[in-house]
Amino acid sequence: MARLGVFVCWCGANIAETVDCEEVSRYAGTLPGVTVARSYKYMCSDPGQRIVTDAIQEHNLSGVVVASCSPRMHEPTFRKTAATVGLNPYMLEMANIREHCSWVHTDRREATEKAKDLVRLLVEKVKRNVPLKEIEVPVTQRVMVIGAGIAGIQAALDVATAGYEVVLVERKPSIGGHMSMLDETFPTLDCSQCILTPRMVEVMQSENITLHSFSEIEQVDGYIGNFNVKVVKKARSIDLDKCTGCGDCWNNCMSRNRITEPVPVSVREKTPPDVVAKVDAIVEKFTDDAGMVVGALQDVQNEFNYLRQDALMYLSEKAAIPLSRLYAVARFYNAFSLKPRGKHIIRVCLGTACHLRGGGNIADAITRELGIGHGETTKDMMFTLERVNCLGACALAPVVTVNNKYYGKMSIDKMLKVIEECAGEPAAV
């Protein structure tokens, strides 16, 4: 039977601000196999480490979970600490409740629940850990990078500049990956080609990089430091000295890969004809193509009730506007929804006038009644809830619209009645 210790760190306010550390520690104490659970302001401080070592000795612990920052920070610290009192360092694991939890969440209750989950996962992991012994083996000082998108390219360049040999493998005929399809990058809106293309050239120029494009990994064996990888290079040329021109390869080419680039397929062919017809009609109305994006998206949304992907892809092709631009605009403006919406769209105003007169209570009541939050739709596709900033009838606060019909001086009671009336109607198709 495992005898585990769990040590929850506050990291000052870094974790404790958003996660209820006491609660997490209490919870950890109830997990099967956990003998002792503690929480402390700074687990990595001297007194903090002493709590860990004391507990290991006092309870003769077989494993430890430290719930604190990323293992990148303090895993070595705690493993060394554990070793000083004779615990095999690999029987200690870190639950990252800072970078993976408190720093990225705002809701204290939810963050605390997530921290508990993380601790439970790591407790189960330690139960399955076995003590490891460190050994030394020689390492081949050559690196293989698989995939030559922007991340692979940059990794290869960094390693190559550091003076090591790199083998860069890419499945496609050309390197560059997804970034070569983007227009601009978040958050600075820099031109992505201006970032990518110089690096593509550098790869070709680097003496330390061997590039295998149009190649695939078939098999990986070995272990860290001593991998054996089998790379299949696809044929893309013939030895003209030996070729007799019989044409057998041409006729028998399995993949009919006579042209290496995939033939671009028109989006139109893959789009349902009614969608094509509707989008065609929308595009027809606009003459000024620079300014059409916002208006066209509004029309698409009116037509289909949300911005469906196939319609956007076809709009992009038809109007020759990059898909990335359509999505950028769709995500920027509040009026657009990329998810299907319900038959009845309820907009609750949370503008200043309505906020003061209890608009928030009405939205909360709908959430309680229908189980949907802002921008969500009930499973039966009947209702969508949107919390909006002023419906422009502020004198009648609180204001709600249901399918664009205005209801002024709304109360929770009236709201529930309207929902009931709507629910009586047959569901959306």
Next chain:
Amino acid sequence: MRERMRLAATRDLELLRSTLVAGREPTRPSISICAGTGCRAHGAMDLFDEFRRQLDAGGLDDVEVRATGCHGFCERGPLVVIFPKKIFYHGVKPKDVESVIEKTIRNGEIVESLLYKDPVTKEKSLLEHEVPFYAKQQRIVFRNNGKIDPTCIEDYIVADGYVALARALTGMNPEEVIDAVKQAGLRGRGGGGFPTGRKWEICRAQPGDEKYIICNGDEGDPGAFMDRSIMEGDPHSVLEGMTIGAFAIGAHKGYVYVRSEYPLALANLTEALEQSRSYGLLGRDIFGSGFAFDVELIRGAGAFVCGEETGMIASILGDIGSPRQRPPYPAESGLRGKPTNINNVETWANVPVIIERGPDWFAGIGTEKSKGTKVFSLVGKVKNTGLVEVPMGTTLREIVYDIGGGIPKEREFKAVQTGGPSGGCIPESLVDLPVDFEKLTEAGGMMGSGGLIVMDERTCMVDVAKYFLNFLVDESCGKCTPCREGLFQMYSILSRISQGRGQAGDIELLEQLGTYVRDTSLCQLGGTAANPVLSTLRYFRDEYLAHIEKKECPAGVCKELVTFRVEADACTGCGLCKRVCPSESIAGEKKEPHTIDMATCVKCGVCYEECRFNAVIAE
């Protein structure tokens, strides 16, 4: 369908006008129903149909029923005015139609129960302008709202519409128009209050003959809806103002950027554009002057930052509405890199009256530096909510008490918030402040677009500041770091204060962050975003301290810090709270003191708000 002939010269306009006037019988009874958004929410369109149906059925099909724009007194809708005597009825329901037709239309009698009755003096008002709500107002921008059918250009022409345009195009040169606007002292109604004539002059002085003008109808300020009412209720006044402005600046193309939530404004403007074009009031060679101008409508898609000039320009071109660095100002390099002049809807609607009635008349209204009137959206915790238009310099007391009727439920007046997310809260102690651009700014508020949100003792100032920051965090375009990250941090601090986890030093941190965000943001969204926090800190620091030090919310709003209970002595057992409680946490027999079960209470505060005997106590 009326045949509309091109008006080739000003003489044609005069001719048309006198024919139209002659064709109207001023003594014939007619019914005009307010069809603004507020009255529509009260069921005005059903009322419209009901009137038409019963009139037709009763052989009165010659009695005209008109749907007009907003009268402003939205609280009491639907509003109905019966001509020729202009009898003013409020809160008219379809069941009242029969008696209105029988009594007032057929017999010229009054339906007493539909007249406005002053809640204090119990005096009844027969005519609209006798109602105290209107008595202190001066309607210049709203000169036609509620009087004309916005979908009928002839109504506008009968009300002296397009006279100013005719005068400007045929009797003045562009410099004279600009001089008149400067002399009138008109300042922008969209926020900053920049002198409009000066703005036009700068744009006119730019080289090149491709210039644009834009009407800013984005109205992003939550709680303000006057631009909507103008666009819906009197679209021609905006178009006429724009055409005059275009002539003065030398632009031949204009855009109206309409907020996405305003489909009726879009519909009425579309109709108005078509009618203007068919009379030749837009297009080539207007009134034979050789001047050409046309307008295109742009639908916004719901982004507050698109109200900012450079954001709006990006949005018109179909891009995401991220603002850009200024200078260069739009007047030098705006839409498509050409000189561009942007004004607010209300600013444009003021232009025709200035030309028609003269700059001196206009400059005679208002205060030394702020001329004319301002439309406010008077909302929040005030009895008479709606749109009010008052001369600049009217005091807050007059607006809140004389026009607004004071605070409902005998509660105490605490503050007004002006200027929306860029503005601030002005406390009760400054209630005699005359409202103009300078005075509001000095007091830490801002004219903004004209939202005037009244707050009572049960409004928590920390909550208000948190509310605005939440709005701004959502609406920040995210382009520059101080606004994107700084506002989020300020919001987190305010949340923590409102949840009772505030710490010593939080106030100072808020002030420091606020100053950084103000000084280093790229556009005025970030530049003014700290105002709601700074102004509430200035006047209501005690309230922040109560949250931080005593973990109390004096107004009883911040959920984490309040619990509710019923004071048995004060409770009459009316049962109202039990009925309104959404979580069924209140129990009690009729006429017996009620009790609240805090275990299931969701702390919505509805009982606290509703109890007429102030028996629910927040602690």
